[in-house]
Amino acid sequence: MKTGYHHGNLRQALVEASLALITEHGPTGFTLSEAAKAAGVTPAAVYRHFAGRNELIAEVARQGFDIFAALMEFAYSGGQPTALAAFESTGRAYLAFARRYPGHYQAMFESGLNLNDHPDLAMVAAKARGVLERAAEALSLYMPPAKRPPSTMFSAHIWAMSHGVVELFMRGNGAKSPFSPEDLLETGIGIYLRGLGLLPPDQ
């Protein structure tokens, strides 16, 4: 790919270098200069492809939301085999994403960038959230309308618990739990769904 003076695909190489840095040192430890260096290029070269440091992080986050949405979509798989199984699958996908793409995850949720400053980013993020909301919507049809909470609320609960599990128990904060994040989320969602009457009261 690298052919001497011209790089070939510097833009993506920079994104991947940034990703590696964020994975290792967190979004705070990421610097434009180091990303350039890691890509074998002068810091100034970055400006051929990005408006600046923030745009570089934003692009990492954007690609993250893309992968995230695709993963959620795949996990949901159109509600098959059952709305319930598909829904639970998206929950697992959330955690799997955080584990397999920690750099992306941090860029998306811990870099402090504001979705409103990046309209394209906000769009992909909304798309990702849309998958979970659709899964919640489909599942909520199995509840009697009277007991049915709004599906946006329903999905917000799951989103929040998933995010909380990742932040508190999957990162190296020092917070410890005798249970794996996966177990915690699985059981937590299970209890929650039982509370909605979507799972039988006994385990």
Add this chain to the structure above:
Amino acid sequence: MKTGYHHGNLRQALVEASLALITEHGPTGFTLSEAAKAAGVTPAAVYRHFAGRNELIAEVARQGFDIFAALMEFAYSGGQPTALAAFESTGRAYLAFARRYPGHYQAMFESGLNLNDHPDLAMVAAKARGVLERAAEALSLYMPPAKRPPSTMFSAHIWAMSHGVVELFMRGNGAKSPFSPEDLLETGIGIYLRGLGLLPPDQ
């Protein structure tokens, strides 16, 4: 308090200046120099009271965990009037703390400091978590032993959902929900407790 050359209570003044900076600009935007300036003092003076920048943030976090633990303890109030009410009260206290002490909250959970590097900090943090675990323990006595999840898991679920609600829906990430964080957490915990059989199946 400030009597010319000597400050009087510079240590706490620095903590409060740091707090104000973190509240306004986040943990990333906080600098030792600005904190010193805000306290009306030279950066070098900080080193009379703290080993460096990190120790200053850690002290803010430590005081945060102190307040947090006290607030949780107060909300729990020894399990009165009922174990259930006391437990729900601690959930609300979590959110109330995040709202009323955003600077502390950020220093505690978003500053990237590792609890293991600060043993005293880890102790206060454990104390705060202990209150929630005690509340969960007391409440779990109302469940038949067979269906009873470990109370540490139980409290981890609630902690995670609370934290997720704060991070996703109370901060200015741009993530939006038609529901207030308070409503989200209240309903989420309600559904969860119903799933444990601690609340009647219908609302």
Add this chain to the structure above:
DNA sequence: TGTACATCAGTGAACGCGCGTTCACTGATGTAC
């Protein structure tokens, strides 16, 4: 096939800045006598 040329990706030097940290010092405070 070979030459002239436009394009534009990346260079390298420079900038101003604010950061955390150090150091020898100074001068206010409070105590001993």
Add this chain to the structure above:
DNA sequence: TGTACATCAGTGAACGCGCGTTCACTGATGTAC
């Protein structure tokens, strides 16, 4: 009550550093003829 003195909190100047960003430039690439 007054003086001498030890203490130590805060000063101010300095440091080295790495940051993000700018600028005029250079040279590789690919196209037109």
